[in-house]
Amino acid sequence: MIDKIKFWLEEGKIDVFLGYREVENHPLPWCFTRERLEEVDDLVAGPARYSLEKIATHMAEEDPDIRIGMLARDCSQRALNVLYVWNQLKREQISTMDVNCCPSRLKEHPDCSYLEPAGVGSYKKEVGIDNNLSLEDVDRYGPEEGLHRWMYEFQKCIKCYGCRNICPVCFCRECSLDNEELVRAGPLIPDIPVFHLVRAVHMAGRCIDCGLCEDACPMDIPLRLLYQKVSRIVLKLFDYKTGTNADQPPFSILGERVTLEPKPIQPASGA
Amino acid sequence: MECKLVPSVCSYCGTGCGVLFEVINNRIVGTLPMKTHPVNEGKLCIKGWNLHEHVNSILRLKQPLVKTFGRFMKTDWDEAIRLTADRFKEIIAEHGPDSIGVLVSAKMTNEENYLAQKFARAVIGTNNVDHCARL
Numbered sequence: 001m002i003d004k005i006k007f008w009l010e011e012g013k014i015d016v017f018l019g020y021r022e023v024e025n026h027p028l029p030w031c032f033t034r035e036r037l038e039e040v041d042d043l044v045a046g047p048a049r050y051s052l053e054k055i056a057t058h059m060a061e062e063d064p065d066i067r068i069g070m071l072a073r074d075c076s077q078r079a080l081n082v083l084y085v086w087n088q089l090k091r092e093q094i095s096t097m098d099v100n101c102c103p104s105r106l107k108e109h110p111d112c113s114y115l116e117p118a119g120v121g122s123y124k125k126e127v128g129i130d131n132n133l134s135l136e137d138v139d140r141y142g143p144e145e146g147l148h149r150w151m152y153e154f155q156k157c158i159k160c161y162g163c164r165n166i167c168p169v170c171f172c173r174e175c176s177l178d179n180e181e182l183v184r185a186g187p188l189i190p191d192i193p194v195f196h197l198v199r200a201v202h203m204a205g206r207c208i209d210c211g212l213c214e215d216a217c218p219m220d221i222p223l224r225l226l227y228q229k230v231s232r233i234v235l236k237l238f239d240y241k242t243g244t245n246a247d248q249p250p251f252s253i254l255g256e257r258v259t260l261e262p263k264p265i266q267p268a269s270g271a
Numbered sequence: 272m273e274c275k276l277v278p279s280v281c282s283y284c285g286t287g288c289g290v291l292f293e294v295i296n297n298r299i300v301g302t303l304p305m306k307t308h309p310v311n312e313g314k315l316c317i318k319g320w321n322l323h324e325h326v327n328s329i330l331r332l333k334q335p336l337v338k339t340f341g342r343f344m345k346t347d348w349d350e351a352i353r354l355t356a357d358r359f360k361e362i363i364a365e366h367g368p369d370s371i372g373v374l375v376s377a378k379m380t381n382e383e384n385y386l387a388q389k390f391a392r393a394v395i396g397t398n399n400v401d402h403c404a405r406l
Binding site: 007018024031048055058062159161162165266 | 272274275276278289293294295296300301303304305306307308313314315316317319320321
Protein backbone atom coordinates (compact mmCIF):
# COMPACT_ATOMS: atom_id res chain seq x y z
CA MET A 1 0.00 0.00 0.00
CA ILE A 2 2.80 2.39 0.95
CA ASP A 3 4.66 1.72 -2.31
CA LYS A 4 1.51 2.31 -4.30
CA ILE A 5 0.84 5.65 -2.59
CA LYS A 6 4.43 6.72 -3.21
CA PHE A 7 4.06 5.71 -6.84
CA TRP A 8 0.81 7.69 -7.19
CA LEU A 9 2.47 10.76 -5.72
CA GLU A 10 5.64 10.42 -7.79
CA GLU A 11 3.99 9.85 -11.13
CA GLY A 12 1.60 12.75 -10.49
CA LYS A 13 -1.65 10.76 -10.40
CA ILE A 14 -2.43 12.65 -7.20
CA ASP A 15 -1.15 15.89 -5.67
CA VAL A 16 -1.76 14.96 -2.04
CA PHE A 17 -2.70 11.84 -0.12
CA LEU A 18 -4.92 11.95 2.94
CA GLY A 19 -4.20 9.26 5.49
CA TYR A 20 -3.17 8.95 9.10
CA ARG A 21 0.15 9.32 10.84
CA GLU A 22 1.07 8.89 14.47
CA VAL A 23 1.91 12.17 16.12
CA GLU A 24 2.93 11.81 19.76
CA ASN A 25 1.04 8.50 20.01
CA HIS A 26 -2.11 9.93 18.46
CA PRO A 27 -3.13 8.71 15.01
CA LEU A 28 -4.01 11.99 13.30
CA PRO A 29 -5.17 12.76 9.78
CA TRP A 30 -2.13 13.63 7.72
CA CYS A 31 -1.64 15.12 4.31
CA PHE A 32 1.19 13.33 2.50
CA THR A 33 2.86 15.14 -0.39
CA ARG A 34 5.43 14.54 -3.11
CA GLU A 35 7.86 16.92 -1.42
CA ARG A 36 7.94 14.88 1.80
CA LEU A 37 7.66 11.42 0.30
CA GLU A 38 9.56 9.72 3.15
CA GLU A 39 6.65 10.47 5.52
CA VAL A 40 4.52 7.91 3.67
CA ASP A 41 6.53 5.19 5.44
CA ASP A 42 4.82 6.26 8.68
CA LEU A 43 1.32 5.88 7.27
CA VAL A 44 -1.17 4.10 9.54
CA ALA A 45 -4.69 3.07 8.60
CA GLY A 46 -6.33 3.15 12.03
CA PRO A 47 -7.70 2.86 14.57
CA ALA A 48 -9.03 6.45 14.82
CA ARG A 49 -11.53 7.51 12.21
CA TYR A 50 -11.86 11.07 10.98
CA SER A 51 -13.84 12.37 8.06
CA LEU A 52 -11.04 12.54 5.49
CA GLU A 53 -13.59 13.25 2.78
CA LYS A 54 -14.66 16.40 4.59
CA ILE A 55 -11.04 17.57 4.68
CA ALA A 56 -10.90 16.78 0.96
CA THR A 57 -13.92 19.02 0.27
CA HIS A 58 -12.24 21.86 2.17
CA MET A 59 -9.13 21.41 0.03
CA ALA A 60 -11.22 21.37 -3.13
CA GLU A 61 -12.79 24.66 -2.08
CA GLU A 62 -9.32 26.24 -2.11
CA ASP A 63 -8.19 24.52 -5.29
CA PRO A 64 -11.01 22.97 -7.37
CA ASP A 65 -8.60 21.05 -9.61
CA ILE A 66 -6.50 19.42 -6.93
CA ARG A 67 -6.21 15.64 -7.25
CA ILE A 68 -6.55 13.92 -3.92
CA GLY A 69 -5.81 10.38 -2.88
CA MET A 70 -7.23 9.10 0.36
CA LEU A 71 -7.66 6.10 2.58
CA ALA A 72 -11.26 4.98 2.26
CA ARG A 73 -13.31 2.71 4.44
CA ASP A 74 -16.78 1.61 3.38
CA CYS A 75 -18.35 4.67 4.94
CA SER A 76 -15.85 6.96 3.18
CA GLN A 77 -16.83 5.39 -0.16
CA ARG A 78 -20.50 6.07 0.52
CA ALA A 79 -19.73 9.63 1.63
CA LEU A 80 -17.71 10.24 -1.52
CA ASN A 81 -20.58 9.03 -3.70
CA VAL A 82 -22.91 11.50 -2.00
CA LEU A 83 -20.36 14.30 -2.38
CA TYR A 84 -20.03 13.54 -6.12
CA VAL A 85 -23.81 13.60 -6.51
CA TRP A 86 -24.02 17.00 -4.85
CA ASN A 87 -21.11 18.52 -6.81
CA GLN A 88 -18.88 18.94 -3.79
CA LEU A 89 -16.11 16.83 -5.28
CA LYS A 90 -15.42 15.60 -8.79
CA ARG A 91 -15.18 11.88 -9.24
CA GLU A 92 -12.10 12.17 -11.42
CA GLN A 93 -10.17 14.16 -8.83
CA ILE A 94 -10.35 11.49 -6.12
CA SER A 95 -8.38 8.24 -5.96
CA THR A 96 -9.13 5.93 -3.10
CA MET A 97 -6.98 3.39 -1.32
CA ASP A 98 -9.47 0.96 0.15
CA VAL A 99 -8.96 -0.26 3.69
CA ASN A 100 -11.00 -2.41 6.03
CA CYS A 101 -13.67 -0.99 8.25
CA CYS A 102 -12.68 -0.18 11.81
CA PRO A 103 -11.63 -3.21 13.85
CA SER A 104 -14.68 -4.30 15.78
CA ARG A 105 -16.55 -7.31 16.97
CA LEU A 106 -19.21 -6.30 14.48
CA LYS A 107 -16.90 -6.46 11.52
CA GLU A 108 -18.94 -9.09 9.71
CA HIS A 109 -21.77 -6.56 9.48
CA PRO A 110 -21.10 -5.08 6.04
CA ASP A 111 -22.33 -1.56 6.78
CA CYS A 112 -20.77 -1.24 10.15
CA SER A 113 -17.84 0.96 10.74
CA TYR A 114 -18.36 1.31 14.44
CA LEU A 115 -15.66 0.83 16.98
CA GLU A 116 -16.59 -1.39 19.90
CA PRO A 117 -20.19 -0.69 20.99
CA ALA A 118 -20.32 1.63 23.96
CA GLY A 119 -21.68 0.44 27.30
CA VAL A 120 -25.07 1.90 28.17
CA GLY A 121 -26.19 2.67 31.72
CA SER A 122 -29.28 1.14 33.31
CA TYR A 123 -31.18 4.45 33.62
CA LYS A 124 -30.78 5.17 29.93
CA LYS A 125 -32.00 1.66 29.16
CA GLU A 126 -35.04 2.25 31.32
CA VAL A 127 -36.17 5.69 30.12
CA GLY A 128 -34.14 6.39 26.99
CA ILE A 129 -32.93 4.52 23.96
CA ASP A 130 -30.00 2.15 24.05
CA ASN A 131 -27.62 3.20 21.25
CA ASN A 132 -26.95 -0.45 20.41
CA LEU A 133 -30.58 -1.34 19.66
CA SER A 134 -31.76 -2.17 16.17
CA LEU A 135 -34.45 -0.15 14.39
CA GLU A 136 -36.92 -3.00 14.89
CA ASP A 137 -36.32 -2.97 18.64
CA VAL A 138 -37.01 0.77 18.77
CA ASP A 139 -40.15 0.45 16.63
CA ARG A 140 -41.45 -2.11 19.11
CA TYR A 141 -41.78 0.65 21.76
CA GLY A 142 -44.79 2.01 19.86
CA PRO A 143 -45.55 5.67 19.15
CA GLU A 144 -46.32 6.88 22.66
CA GLU A 145 -43.53 5.21 24.60
CA GLY A 146 -41.19 5.78 21.67
CA LEU A 147 -41.87 9.53 21.77
CA HIS A 148 -41.19 9.66 25.49
CA ARG A 149 -37.96 7.80 25.10
CA TRP A 150 -36.81 9.94 22.18
CA MET A 151 -37.72 13.12 24.06
CA TYR A 152 -35.58 11.94 26.97
CA GLU A 153 -32.67 11.59 24.58
CA PHE A 154 -33.32 14.94 22.87
CA GLN A 155 -33.58 16.95 26.08
CA LYS A 156 -30.01 16.01 26.93
CA CYS A 157 -28.78 17.93 23.88
CA ILE A 158 -26.26 20.66 24.70
CA LYS A 159 -26.56 22.12 21.20
CA CYS A 160 -22.88 21.76 20.36
CA TYR A 161 -23.72 21.29 16.66
CA GLY A 162 -21.10 18.53 16.69
CA CYS A 163 -23.40 16.19 14.74
CA ARG A 164 -23.57 18.71 11.92
CA ASN A 165 -19.98 19.84 12.10
CA ILE A 166 -18.47 16.38 11.92
CA CYS A 167 -20.86 15.10 9.24
CA PRO A 168 -19.01 14.29 6.01
CA VAL A 169 -22.08 15.08 3.92
CA CYS A 170 -23.08 18.34 5.65
CA PHE A 171 -21.79 21.09 3.43
CA CYS A 172 -24.70 23.54 2.94
CA ARG A 173 -23.59 27.15 3.17
CA GLU A 174 -26.88 28.03 4.82
CA CYS A 175 -27.91 25.49 7.43
CA SER A 176 -31.50 25.18 8.65
CA LEU A 177 -30.17 24.64 12.15
CA ASP A 178 -28.91 28.24 12.04
CA ASN A 179 -32.34 29.49 10.98
CA GLU A 180 -33.67 31.65 13.79
CA GLU A 181 -37.27 30.69 13.00
CA LEU A 182 -36.61 26.98 13.40
CA VAL A 183 -33.97 26.90 16.09
CA ARG A 184 -33.57 29.98 18.24
CA ALA A 185 -30.04 30.98 19.07
CA GLY A 186 -29.48 30.98 22.80
CA PRO A 187 -31.96 28.77 24.63
CA LEU A 188 -30.66 25.56 26.10
CA ILE A 189 -32.01 22.92 25.87
CA PRO A 190 -32.59 23.70 22.18
CA ASP A 191 -36.08 23.66 20.69
CA ILE A 192 -36.86 19.95 20.85
CA PRO A 193 -37.75 17.85 19.01
CA VAL A 194 -37.51 20.44 16.21
CA PHE A 195 -33.73 20.67 16.30
CA HIS A 196 -33.18 16.94 15.91
CA LEU A 197 -36.04 16.33 13.52
CA VAL A 198 -35.01 19.17 11.20
CA ARG A 199 -31.61 17.60 10.99
CA ALA A 200 -33.13 14.13 10.55
CA VAL A 201 -35.31 15.31 7.65
CA HIS A 202 -32.33 16.92 5.96
CA MET A 203 -30.39 13.68 6.32
CA ALA A 204 -32.89 11.93 4.04
CA GLY A 205 -30.96 10.81 0.98
CA ARG A 206 -27.79 12.25 2.49
CA CYS A 207 -26.97 10.15 5.54
CA ILE A 208 -24.50 7.41 4.70
CA ASP A 209 -24.70 5.82 8.15
CA CYS A 210 -21.07 6.34 9.11
CA GLY A 211 -21.89 6.94 12.77
CA LEU A 212 -19.49 9.87 13.16
CA CYS A 213 -22.31 12.08 14.52
CA GLU A 214 -23.10 9.67 17.32
CA ASP A 215 -19.40 9.29 17.97
CA ALA A 216 -19.07 13.07 18.35
CA CYS A 217 -22.20 13.52 20.49
CA PRO A 218 -21.16 14.45 24.04
CA MET A 219 -24.58 13.35 25.31
CA ASP A 220 -24.66 9.96 23.54
CA ILE A 221 -27.94 10.64 21.75
CA PRO A 222 -28.60 7.65 19.42
CA LEU A 223 -28.42 9.82 16.31
CA ARG A 224 -27.40 6.99 14.09
CA LEU A 225 -30.63 5.13 14.83
CA LEU A 226 -32.64 8.28 14.12
CA TYR A 227 -31.06 8.77 10.70
CA GLN A 228 -31.25 5.05 9.94
CA LYS A 229 -35.00 5.38 10.37
CA VAL A 230 -35.06 8.22 7.85
CA SER A 231 -32.90 6.25 5.43
CA ARG A 232 -35.26 3.28 5.83
CA ILE A 233 -38.16 5.48 4.73
CA VAL A 234 -36.20 6.77 1.74
CA LEU A 235 -35.40 3.20 0.76
CA LYS A 236 -39.05 2.22 1.03
CA LEU A 237 -40.47 5.22 -0.84
CA PHE A 238 -37.82 5.76 -3.49
CA ASP A 239 -35.97 2.45 -3.56
CA TYR A 240 -32.82 4.49 -3.03
CA LYS A 241 -29.93 3.43 -0.86
CA THR A 242 -27.86 6.49 -0.14
CA GLY A 243 -24.22 6.41 -1.12
CA THR A 244 -24.24 3.10 -2.96
CA ASN A 245 -23.49 4.81 -6.25
CA ALA A 246 -22.91 8.29 -7.60
CA ASP A 247 -26.19 8.57 -9.53
CA GLN A 248 -28.59 11.37 -8.84
CA PRO A 249 -30.67 10.94 -5.69
CA PRO A 250 -34.44 10.40 -5.88
CA PHE A 251 -34.97 13.99 -4.81
CA SER A 252 -33.74 15.21 -8.19
CA ILE A 253 -37.16 14.23 -9.59
CA LEU A 254 -38.29 17.51 -8.05
CA GLY A 255 -36.49 19.43 -10.78
CA GLU A 256 -34.40 18.95 -13.85
CA ARG A 257 -31.67 21.38 -12.98
CA VAL A 258 -29.18 21.11 -10.15
CA THR A 259 -29.72 24.23 -8.12
CA LEU A 260 -26.77 23.74 -5.82
CA GLU A 261 -23.92 26.06 -6.57
CA PRO A 262 -21.05 24.16 -8.18
CA LYS A 263 -17.48 24.56 -6.94
CA PRO A 264 -15.41 26.64 -6.66
CA ILE A 265 -17.05 28.79 -4.05
CA GLN A 266 -15.40 32.15 -3.64
CA PRO A 267 -13.74 32.49 -0.25
CA ALA A 268 -15.48 34.93 2.09
CA SER A 269 -14.18 38.48 1.95
CA GLY A 270 -11.72 39.48 4.59
CA ALA A 271 -10.09 36.07 4.44
CA MET B 272 -1.54 23.11 -1.46
CA GLU B 273 -0.48 22.86 2.14
CA CYS B 274 -2.81 21.02 4.46
CA LYS B 275 -1.95 20.27 8.06
CA LEU B 276 -3.93 19.03 11.03
CA VAL B 277 -2.34 20.60 14.05
CA PRO B 278 -3.07 19.11 17.48
CA SER B 279 -3.71 21.59 20.25
CA VAL B 280 -5.62 22.04 23.48
CA CYS B 281 -8.85 24.03 23.64
CA SER B 282 -8.25 27.30 25.42
CA TYR B 283 -11.83 28.12 26.38
CA CYS B 284 -11.97 26.52 29.81
CA GLY B 285 -9.83 24.51 32.18
CA THR B 286 -11.04 21.09 31.00
CA GLY B 287 -8.33 20.77 28.40
CA CYS B 288 -10.04 19.06 25.46
CA GLY B 289 -7.81 17.96 22.62
CA VAL B 290 -8.54 19.67 19.32
CA LEU B 291 -7.17 19.52 15.81
CA PHE B 292 -6.88 22.66 13.76
CA GLU B 293 -7.44 22.13 10.07
CA VAL B 294 -4.90 24.42 8.41
CA ILE B 295 -5.13 24.81 4.64
CA ASN B 296 -2.63 27.13 2.95
CA ASN B 297 -1.62 28.55 6.33
CA ARG B 298 -5.17 29.55 7.22
CA ILE B 299 -7.14 27.82 9.97
CA VAL B 300 -10.35 26.71 8.30
CA GLY B 301 -11.80 24.41 10.94
CA THR B 302 -11.58 22.76 14.33
CA LEU B 303 -12.07 19.04 14.96
CA PRO B 304 -12.18 17.11 18.21
CA MET B 305 -9.20 14.82 18.71
CA LYS B 306 -10.60 11.26 18.71
CA THR B 307 -7.86 9.67 20.75
CA HIS B 308 -7.50 12.43 23.34
CA PRO B 309 -8.07 11.02 26.85
CA VAL B 310 -10.00 14.09 28.03
CA ASN B 311 -12.70 14.55 25.41
CA GLU B 312 -12.57 11.27 23.41
CA GLY B 313 -13.66 12.86 20.16
CA LYS B 314 -16.31 15.19 21.55
CA LEU B 315 -16.43 18.98 21.92
CA CYS B 316 -18.82 21.67 23.11
CA ILE B 317 -20.00 24.45 20.86
CA LYS B 318 -17.18 26.77 21.92
CA GLY B 319 -14.53 24.21 21.10
CA TRP B 320 -16.07 23.49 17.71
CA ASN B 321 -15.77 27.17 16.82
CA LEU B 322 -12.27 27.86 18.12
CA HIS B 323 -11.01 28.80 14.68
CA GLU B 324 -13.58 31.55 14.23
CA HIS B 325 -12.05 34.05 16.59
CA VAL B 326 -8.64 33.55 15.01
CA ASN B 327 -9.98 34.65 11.64
CA SER B 328 -12.53 37.17 12.91
CA ILE B 329 -12.27 40.66 11.45
CA LEU B 330 -13.28 41.95 14.88
CA ARG B 331 -10.23 40.42 16.49
CA LEU B 332 -8.04 42.91 18.37
CA LYS B 333 -4.51 42.76 17.05
CA GLN B 334 -2.99 45.66 18.92
CA PRO B 335 -3.68 47.51 22.17
CA LEU B 336 -6.31 50.25 22.23
CA VAL B 337 -6.33 53.06 24.74
CA LYS B 338 -9.53 54.91 25.56
CA THR B 339 -8.84 58.61 25.08
CA PHE B 340 -11.65 61.13 25.45
CA GLY B 341 -14.21 58.34 25.15
CA ARG B 342 -12.76 56.82 22.00
CA PHE B 343 -10.49 53.81 21.52
CA MET B 344 -7.21 54.82 19.93
CA LYS B 345 -4.69 52.34 18.53
CA THR B 346 -1.33 52.37 20.23
CA ASP B 347 1.71 50.14 20.77
CA TRP B 348 2.39 47.81 23.70
CA ASP B 349 5.09 50.01 25.32
CA GLU B 350 2.76 52.97 25.39
CA ALA B 351 -0.21 50.91 26.61
CA ILE B 352 1.76 49.28 29.42
CA ARG B 353 3.29 52.61 30.49
CA LEU B 354 -0.14 54.25 30.62
CA THR B 355 -1.63 51.33 32.61
CA ALA B 356 1.29 51.33 35.06
CA ASP B 357 0.93 55.08 35.61
CA ARG B 358 -2.80 54.78 36.29
CA PHE B 359 -2.27 51.82 38.65
CA LYS B 360 0.31 53.86 40.60
CA GLU B 361 -2.11 56.76 40.86
CA ILE B 362 -4.95 54.53 42.05
CA ILE B 363 -2.75 52.71 44.61
CA ALA B 364 -1.41 56.02 45.95
CA GLU B 365 -4.92 57.40 46.35
CA HIS B 366 -6.99 54.37 47.45
CA GLY B 367 -4.47 51.73 48.55
CA PRO B 368 -3.46 48.45 46.88
CA ASP B 369 -6.68 46.63 47.88
CA SER B 370 -8.60 48.90 45.53
CA ILE B 371 -7.23 46.75 42.71
CA GLY B 372 -8.22 43.17 41.94
CA VAL B 373 -6.70 40.76 39.45
CA LEU B 374 -8.92 38.31 37.59
CA VAL B 375 -7.07 35.62 35.70
CA SER B 376 -8.28 33.18 33.11
CA ALA B 377 -8.47 29.56 32.04
CA LYS B 378 -7.40 30.73 28.61
CA MET B 379 -3.91 31.29 29.99
CA THR B 380 -1.32 28.67 30.94
CA ASN B 381 -0.58 27.69 34.54
CA GLU B 382 2.68 29.59 34.33
CA GLU B 383 0.95 32.75 33.18
CA ASN B 384 -1.61 32.42 35.95
CA TYR B 385 1.23 32.00 38.44
CA LEU B 386 2.87 35.15 37.13
CA ALA B 387 -0.42 37.02 37.38
CA GLN B 388 -0.89 36.17 41.07
CA LYS B 389 2.77 37.05 41.69
CA PHE B 390 2.11 40.38 40.01
CA ALA B 391 -0.94 40.97 42.19
CA ARG B 392 0.77 40.04 45.46
CA ALA B 393 4.33 41.25 44.97
CA VAL B 394 3.91 44.22 42.63
CA ILE B 395 0.49 45.64 43.44
CA GLY B 396 0.43 44.36 47.00
CA THR B 397 -3.04 42.87 47.23
CA ASN B 398 -4.48 39.40 47.80
CA ASN B 399 -7.40 40.19 45.50
CA VAL B 400 -6.67 37.46 42.96
CA ASP B 401 -9.30 35.21 41.50
CA HIS B 402 -9.86 32.96 38.53
CA CYS B 403 -12.68 32.94 36.00
CA ALA B 404 -13.18 29.19 36.48
CA ARG B 405 -14.32 29.89 40.08
CA LEU B 406 -17.11 32.27 39.04
